[in-house]
Amino acid sequence: xxxxxxxxxxxxxxxxxxxxxxxxxxxxxxxxxxxxxxxxxxxxxxxxxxxxxxxxxxxxxxxxxxxxxxxxxxxxxxxxxxxxxxxxxxxxxxxxxxxxxxxxxxxxxxxxxx
Amino acid sequence: xxxxxxxxxxxxxxxxxxxxxxxxxxxxxxxxxxxxxxxxxxxxxxxxxxxxxxxxxxxxxxxxxxxxxxxxxxxxxxxxxxxxxxxxxxxxxxxxxxxxxxxxxxxxxxxxxx
Numbered sequence: 464x465x466x467x468x469x470x471x472x473x474x475x476x477x478x479x480x481x482x483x484x485x486x487x488x489x490x491x492x493x494x495x496x497x498x499x500x501x502x503x504x505x506x507x508x509x510x511x512x513x514x515x516x517x518x519x520x521x522x523x524x525x526x527x528x529x530x531x532x533x534x535x536x537x538x539x540x541x542x543x544x545x546x547x548x549x550x551x552x553x554x555x556x557x558x559x560x561x562x563x564x565x566x567x568x569x570x571x572x573x574x575x576x577x
Numbered sequence: 578x579x580x581x582x583x584x585x586x587x588x589x590x591x592x593x594x595x596x597x598x599x600x601x602x603x604x605x606x607x608x609x610x611x612x613x614x615x616x617x618x619x620x621x622x623x624x625x626x627x628x629x630x631x632x633x634x635x636x637x638x639x640x641x642x643x644x645x646x647x648x649x650x651x652x653x654x655x656x657x658x659x660x661x662x663x664x665x666x667x668x669x670x671x672x673x674x675x676x677x678x679x680x681x682x683x684x685x686x687x688x689x690x691x
Binding site for chain 2: 494496498503504505506507508511513519521522551553555560561562563565566568570571
């Protein structure tokens, strides 16, 4: 069972470069989300989606774009990378994203922006 | 906005002993959900236990139990008979009843000594 798959696992970018972090889930979950994890700050929500074609901003959306064309995929785009975006990024999915719904996380992508 | 505070950046416990990790939160909502997630060195986020605020009975999952004090807005995690495999970062998280935004604390790093 694949669960939530993130690619790549590691990435180094130069300031101003663009890239897309990929996230796919095979559990037919409606809800998908992206978090960033920084030292001493826990996980913070960047963007989320409650279904195909529907996305919304989380706590720290600036500098990131998302789209949800299929139930399975939820890519995160950095249009012009900045050193402040150096972080570990996690994708997560769940049935509804509400209540005591369990979120399943990917293994994370460690991104360094030089 | 809701905030989650974990006041212990690091904790250590002797193998087979019991340890309690603290978590407090700030909210004006009366109905919400609380979670503890474990993040081992592999970076994978794993749900340990969850609690619904309107349930007075404390949740338990094998060696893991919580002490939920709603009035004090406290949600501590007790790990009994600690094992080497329990060594990890532990994150406390909050989600409102009809809210897609899960808020995480900064985490507590638990070391288990043999």
